[in-house]
Amino acid sequence: MQFVDLVSNNVKTTFIKTNKFKTISINVVFLGEFSKENATRRSLLARMLPFSLKKYPTKKDINNKLNELYDMGMSVSSYPTYKTNMTSFSVDYVKPEYINTGENLHAEAIAILRELIFNPNIKKGGFNKKLFKEQKNILKQNIINIYNNKNRYAIRQLLNHMGKDEITSVSALGNLDDLELIDEKNLYNTYKDIIESEKASIIVIGDFDDDVMLENLKLLGDFKNNDLNLEVVSNEEKQIEEVKELVEKQNINQAKLIMGFRTSVNSIDELYPASLVFNAMFGGTFQSDLIRVVREENSLAYTIASQAISDLKLLIVTAGIDSSKYEMTKNLVIAQLNNYKNGELSAANMRLAKESLITELIEIEDNQNAVMSFYFKNHLYGVAEDVVDLIEKIKNVSLDDIKAVAQGINLDTVFLLASEDYDG
Amino acid sequence: MVKNYPLIKETKYTQTLDNGLEVIIIPKSGYKRTFAVFATKYGSLVNRFVPYGEKNYIDVPLGIAHFLEHKMFEMPDGTDATELFADLGLDSNAATSYNMTAYLFSGTSNIIKGINLLLDFVQTPYFTDESIEREQGIIDQELKMYMDNPADNLQLGLMENLFKYYPLRYDIGGTIESIKDINKDNITKCYNTFYHPSNMYLIIVGDIESIMETKEAAVEGLFEVIKNNQANKKFPKILDIKKNILVEDENVNKLSGSKKMDIMMAKTAVGVKLPFEKFSRNEPMLLQLKLKILLDATFGASSDTFQDMLDQNLINGNIYTDVYVDDLCGYIKIHANTQKPEKFVHYVRKKLLELSKSKLTEEEFNRYKKAVLGNFIKSLNYIDNIAYTYLDNIIKDSDVFEVLELLQDLNLEDMKKLEKYFKKTAISDYTILPKNE
Numbered sequence: 078m079q080f081v082d083l084v085s086n087n088v089k090t091t092f093i094k095t096n097k098f099k100t101i102s103i104n105v106v107f108l109g110e111f112s113k114e115n116a117t118r119r120s121l122l123a124r125m126l127p128f129s130l131k132k133y134p135t136k137k138d139i140n141n142k143l144n145e146l147y148d149m150g151m152s153v154s155s156y157p158t159y160k161t162n163m164t165s166f167s168v169d170y171v172k173p174e175y176i177n178t179g180e181n182l183h184a185e186a187i188a189i190l191r192e193l194i195f196n197p198n199i200k201k202g203g204f205n206k207k208l209f210k211e212q213k214n215i216l217k218q219n220i221i222n223i224y225n226n227k228n229r230y231a232i233r234q235l236l237n238h239m240g241k242d243e244i245t246s247v248s249a250l251g252n253l254d255d256l257e258l259i260d261e262k263n264l265y266n267t268y269k270d271i272i273e274s275e276k277a278s279i280i281v282i283g284d285f286d287d288d289v290m291l292e293n294l295k296l297l298g299d300f301k302n303n304d305l306n307l308e309v310v311s312n313e314e315k316q317i318e319e320v321k322e323l324v325e326k327q328n329i330n331q332a333k334l335i336m337g338f339r340t341s342v343n344s345i346d347e348l349y350p351a352s353l354v355f356n357a358m359f360g361g362t363f364q365s366d367l368i369r370v371v372r373e374e375n376s377l378a379y380t381i382a383s384q385a386i387s388d389l390k391l392l393i394v395t396a397g398i399d400s401s402k403y404e405m406t407k408n409l410v411i412a413q414l415n416n417y418k419n420g421e422l423s424a425a426n427m428r429l430a431k432e433s434l435i436t437e438l439i440e441i442e443d444n445q446n447a448v449m450s451f452y453f454k455n456h457l458y459g460v461a462e463d464v465v466d467l468i469e470k471i472k473n474v475s476l477d478d479i480k481a482v483a484q485g486i487n488l489d490t491v492f493l494l495a496s497e498d499y500d501g
Numbered sequence: 502m503v504k505n506y507p508l509i510k511e512t513k514y515t516q517t518l519d520n521g522l523e524v525i526i527i528p529k530s531g532y533k534r535t536f537a538v539f540a541t542k543y544g545s546l547v548n549r550f551v552p553y554g555e556k557n558y559i560d561v562p563l564g565i566a567h568f569l570e571h572k573m574f575e576m577p578d579g580t581d582a583t584e585l586f587a588d589l590g591l592d593s594n595a596a597t598s599y600n601m602t603a604y605l606f607s608g609t610s611n612i613i614k615g616i617n618l619l620l621d622f623v624q625t626p627y628f629t630d631e632s633i634e635r636e637q638g639i640i641d642q643e644l645k646m647y648m649d650n651p652a653d654n655l656q657l658g659l660m661e662n663l664f665k666y667y668p669l670r671y672d673i674g675g676t677i678e679s680i681k682d683i684n685k686d687n688i689t690k691c692y693n694t695f696y697h698p699s700n701m702y703l704i705i706v707g708d709i710e711s712i713m714e715t716k717e718a719a720v721e722g723l724f725e726v727i728k729n730n731q732a733n734k735k736f737p738k739i740l741d742i743k744k745n746i747l748v749e750d751e752n753v754n755k756l757s758g759s760k761k762m763d764i765m766m767a768k769t770a771v772g773v774k775l776p777f778e779k780f781s782r783n784e785p786m787l788l789q790l791k792l793k794i795l796l797d798a799t800f801g802a803s804s805d806t807f808q809d810m811l812d813q814n815l816i817n818g819n820i821y822t823d824v825y826v827d828d829l830c831g832y833i834k835i836h837a838n839t840q841k842p843e844k845f846v847h848y849v850r851k852k853l854l855e856l857s858k859s860k861l862t863e864e865e866f867n868r869y870k871k872a873v874l875g876n877f878i879k880s881l882n883y884i885d886n887i888a889y890t891y892l893d894n895i896i897k898d899s900d901v902f903e904v905l906e907l908l909q910d911l912n913l914e915d916m917k918k919l920e921k922y923f924k925k926t927a928i929s930d931y932t933i934l935p936k937n938e
Contacts, residue, residue, distance in 0.1 A: 086770035097531030099510075099878050142802030144868045147875025171878045175509075211811055215818035222838060224765040224819070225651055328763035328936060329644040364587045376635070397646050432590035439609040440534045445882065 080452070080463075085279060085291055087299040092290065093282040093448060101167040101283030102445050103186060105194060105300065106305055106453065109275035111162035111244070116250030118161055118259055118267040123155040124212045125264065129205065133197045146185050146251050151193060155450040158344075158388040158457065160308040162272055166194050169445075172284060183285065187293045191209070195295075197268065201262035227494060229393060231333040235393070238323055239337045243313070245389050267326055270403050274304050276479055280453065282445050309457050310343040311390045321490040331379075332378050332400040336410060337393055341485025343388040345458050349480035350470040356385040357430035358479065359417065360394055364429050366413050367394065375409065377402050377476050384456040389442035392486055400499035407491060422476045426469065431471055438471075508905045509881060514720050520736045524727055525891065526720055528709045528885055535612045535707030536884045539619050540603040542702075542896050545673040546827075550744040553697070553737070558745055561683040561691060563668075564640075564675015567597040569688050571636050572628055573604065579935055581714045582622040591615045600827050601896055602695075607885065612712045613726055616705065620730050624753065626692045628685045637680055638762065644674050651933045658758055658931035665754040666747035683763050695865065699739040700746035703711025706884040706890060724917060748829060751776035752926045757846070759932040768933040771849040777830045783886040785826045786899030787907055792833060794869045796822040796921055797851060798861055800835060806852055816893055830895040831923075846930045856923040860917055864912050873908055886938045898918035 081092040111119070131286060133139035150169040166188045173298035176182070198205050222231050233248060240246040267352050281290055317339060342352040360367035360383025371381045381396040414446045416422075441447045441464055455462055462470075495501070504513045514526040534653065543566060549560050575596070586593035591608035604623050606615050647653040657672050664670040674680075713719040728899040753774050780788075800820050801808055810816045816837040823834040835853070839845040880886050894901040 079856050095531070096531070098882050100882060136808055137805065138802045140801070141868060144803060144872035146871075148872040148873070148879065150879075169879075176874070177877050212818075214814070215811075218766060218817040218838070218840070221765050225838075227649055227713075292752070330648045331642065362587075363583060372639070376638045379639060379646055399641070399642075429587050433587065436534075436590055436592065436609050440607075443532050443534050443884065 078448070085087060085294050086297055088277045088302045090277060090279040090294070090450065091281070092287060093280065093452065095282065096284040098283055098445055099175065100169050100171055100445065101183075101281070101493055102167060102449070103190060103480065104165055104167045104280045104449060105190065105277060105297070106166075106280065107271050107275040107277050108162045108305065109162050109164070109271060110307070110456070111157035111160050111247070111249075113244070113247045114255075115162075115267065116247050116249060117156075117255035118264060119155045120249060121166065121213060121216050121256070121259060122253040122264055122267055122271075123153045123164065123262070124192065124216055125204060125209065126153045126197060126268070127151060128212070129197045130192045131196045132192050134198050134205070135228040146180065146182065147176055148190075149182075149189065150184060152250060153193070155249070158454070159310050160189070161243055161457070163453075164275070168188060168193075172474055173240070177485065183293050184296075185298050189218075190299065191297050194272070197265075199265060203265050206261055207468060209261040209264065213259065213412070213463075216241070216251060220250055220256070221252070227327070227329060227333055228397075231335045231492055231494040232393065232395065234323070234325065235335040235337045235490055238321060238492065241393075244311075245391065250455065251496060259292070272302055273301060275301065276305050276307075277301055279451050282449055303433075310373055310388045313390065315339050315489070317487050317489050320488050322493075323491070324493045324495055324499070324501065326495050326499060327492070329496050331397045332403065332496055332499065334396045334398050334403060334406055335393065335492045336407065337391060337490040337492070338486050339489050340385070340387075340390045340392050340482070342392050342482055344454075345460055348478060348482055349387065350467065351474045352385060352387065352482045353428060353434055354376070354430050354471060354474045355417070355479050356383055356392065357434050358422075358426050359383050360435050362430065364426070364433070366426065367410065367443040370409055370413055371396065371406060375405070377406050377409070381406075400493075400495040403493055403495070403499075403501060411488065414488075415482060417480065420476070422478045422479055424476060425477060427474075431474070434471055435468050438468055449494055502546050502832050504902070506902045509902065511783040511902060516724055516730060516832055518731055520699065521697065522731060523633060523702050524724065525702065525704040525886060526709060526723060527704070527706045527891070528720065529706055529887075530708055530710070531883055532708050533609050533713055534607055534884060535609070535705065536605065536607045536615055536760050536837040536888050537612075537619055537703070537705045538605040538888050538892060539603050539623050540701060540704050540892050541695050542600065542700050543602055543691075544598050544600040545671065546599050546668045547695070547744050548668055549671075549746070550694060550742065552738060559687075559690065559816050561687050562675060564673070564677040564912040565683055565688060565691055566602055568603075568640060568673045568680060568683050569635065569732060570595045570597045570602050572633065572746055573623055573626075573641065575627055575632055576622065576625060577627045582618070585618055585622070586615065589618070593810065599673065600938075601892065603892065612707065615727060617730050620703070620727070623696065624734060626689065626696070628688050628692075632739075633683060633685060633688065633776065637683070639869060640680055641677055643676055644672075644680075646671070647674065651762055651764050651768050653934050654760065654762065655931060656834075658760060658774045658933070659770045659834060659929065660832075662758050662929040662931050664754050665749050665829065667749055668746065669832070670754070673695055689741050693819070694742060697739065698731065698736055699875070700742060701894065702892060702931055703890050704712065706888045725883060728901075730849075746829065748777045753755065753929040757930050759934055761934045762800065764933065764935050766796070766838050766840060767842040767935060768836065769839050769845050770834050770932075771846055771853065771928065771930045773833040773853060773922060774927045774929070774938050775831040775833065780828060780897070783791055783899045783903060783907060785828060785831075785897040786894050786901065786904060788822050789826045789831075790873065790904065790908070791911070791916060791919055792824045793822070794866070794873065795856065795861065795916060796824065796833065796835070798855065798865055798869060800826040810848065812844075814843070815839055815841055830844065842932045842934065846932070850928055850930070853923050853924070854925065855926055857920045859920055861913065861916055863913055866916065870908060874905060877905060
């Protein structure tokens with residue numbers, strides 16, 4: 078796999094060259110600010126754009142076209158890292174050698190991408206009213222529907238309580254109050270802001286001829302290379318005065334215990350590799366201490382896991398338990414963290430955690446999207462390292478580093494989604 | 502045997518060993534990860550069979566295949582196979598479906614050791630009463646987790662409506678009651694009968710030259726590794742497996758049903774029961790493919806139906822179509838989250854019945870053929886997907902790598918033959934309703 082950095086269409090462009098995939102993926106990413114104010118608009122816009130092409134105004138039109146092009150993929154995605162948002166316009170298609178009917182799939186892909194980015198179906202300064210209403214309604218239902226997925230609902234509730242006035246509480250999916258304020262006109266303004274005022278870059282991955290690709294990319298025209306001051310990771314120091322505990326009851330069989338911790342390590346911290354190892358040891362893998370203690374030794378849960386959200390300096394523990402086992406499970410998790418803080422650590426567990434992480438990192442190269450996402454985030458964070466560098470750093474993590482990571486972790490909020498018979 | 506598939510630029514190597522084990526190797530040059538699956542043609546559908554070496558049929562508790570899967574990982578020396586894989590830096594897992602139990606691992610180094618471990622742990626049965634009892638606690642929690650999942654409840658409800666006896670109507674994990682009847686004796690009988698190598702497949706997908714650290718005869722070398730492993734073990738002679746799966750007529754069990762859960766929006770499914778048929782080679786796969794094209798043309802994002810359902814607020818942005826065909830029968834499932842479950846059901850039923858007269862045009866059909874081709878090529882980017890779809894098809898005597906050749910020959914007349922499946926008595930629906938409605 079070869080990484081070629083160059084400038085095309087006035088912006089930073091990266092070609093990731095590899096012939097092991099049967100597809101090519103072209104992506105244009107815009108970076109801008111992520112905030113409570115724009116989160117819902119960004120979410121709705123990403124839903125709208127793939128159906129709002131002037132040249133292919135109906136779903137039937139665009140899907141027929143994509144089917145005709147051998148199931149070409151076309152998407153707009155939007156997701157945050159701390160207070161920065163990435164909006165990605167993408168097309169992916171099979172390598173032309175797999176079809177023998179003479180279509181120029183490279184050119185077709187660029188043509189679709191150009192329509193997607195630059196030519197939305199706009200009338201009188203706004204999106205098509207009917208389509209807008211339809212997608213707004215769908216997003217509304219999706220937000221309401223988080224309730225159906227108990228785990229996701231419980232995590233959302235935890236983050237809402239834990240980081241009330243922080244970016245942590247802002248859902249990238251959006252919220253109902255803000256959604257009400259959006260109309261087809263102000264959504265179009267959000268679109269224009271992204272294209273005009275954000276910072277664009279291009280990534281292409283697959284097996285292709287550089288000159289042919291550059292020639293095709295020219296058809297997209299120039300993008301804006303605005304110099305923005307983006308906050309990509311949290312540097313906030315939060316003091317926890319008192320651990321918040323919240324219980325909500327629903328008619329469910331299995332309770333969801335969600336524990337939210339603050340950490341002192343963000344994605345660009347020197348201890349970041351150690352924080353990855355910590356998480357893998359603590360609750361990130363099937364061999365982790367939480368699985369061993371909570372599931373295997375005490376039969377308290379079918380699932381228990383920890384996940385680090387490093388851009389927000391958070392660590393979340395989730396478990397599916399019997400409501401009556403709430404206190405016991407919670408205390409076991411806290412006790413386990415205290416063991417880490419006191420340096421009661423197993424070198425064997427650390428070795429397993431490292432191996433598991435290293436394997437995961439090596440495997441990134443087997444997935445086009447994972448390669449792009451890893452590469453892109455590293456550049457965004459300014460750590461500019463490749464998989465091999467990060468693996469080296471992980472190998473060098475010591476038990477003292479793990480202890481140091483653990484000492485920066487403190488419980489902030491506990492949320493229990495309990496069954497109705499819970500009387501705690 | 503070596504087989505090249507020029508349309509997809511892939512090669513498959515297969516060998517059947519003396520003990521009956523079928524080994525499949527699919528080289529994927531440049532891939533860092535290797536994916537290996539050791540699978541038995543035995544899943545939740547089999548609950549009545551003649552145990553190996555016996556004469557009479559026995560009935561076993563629902564969910565026993567899944568329970569056995571959990572128990573396989575426990576080794577006689579008290580270790581757990583998952584830990585042994587982890588020691589090698591390998592990820593391991595297992596899954597039980599309606600007609601297969603699969604043990605798998607993946608990783609980027611120690612692959613040969615991993616393959617030996619995979620064969621060894623699955624071929625080392627070790628069941629004790631105490632550990633079976635402990636497992637009952639864990640599976641009890643697992644089943645409760647599924648009971649809170651609206652999608653799982655929808656699937657189960659629809660299957661109960663479609664089938665009277667065929668065991669698709671039971672949850673793969675069994676019930677909280679049924680697993681209490683699982684014991685050392687019946688679990689051992691299941692193992693002895695269905696885990697004979699002649700009832701199993703081993704598939705390995707990855708960069709074989711890198712695994713074997715040689716460019717010379719790497720695939721042959723890998724076959725040798727597997728043969729040596731098997732040659733060191735004794736297996737009883739190959740016997741035909743007698744299993745009895747209840748089949749039934751083509752009418753659904755119940756036309757409609759619903760249940761309430763603590764959710765905000767209804768989830769609704771309409772199902773079509775596919776009748777019991779005698780399939781020949783590749784037919785189940787092809788039937789599945791043809792039905793997928795037909796349903797995509799009818800309900801997919803490029804259909805008028807899809808926009809119409811959005812306009813009438815019958816779906817919430819998405820509608821899903823699943824087609825399941827095993828070696829005996831199958832079902833179609835059209836499902837969505839909806840604010841208007843009754844209207845959704847009415848609408849989908851009407852559309853399904855209209856399929857008894859094919860309206861697909863040549864132009865549409867050819868466009869879908871292109872889409873299927875592209876979609877299949879794309880799916881070959883993922884080695885785990887290759888292994889799973891290959892196994893999923895081979896257990897019903899179909900070779901997924903031949904699908905594009907078969908697709909080329911497919912014509913509109915073949916699609917007309919699907920008309921017979923869409924009749925009133927073969928359709929049922931099931932809805933999960935929010936509890937406060």
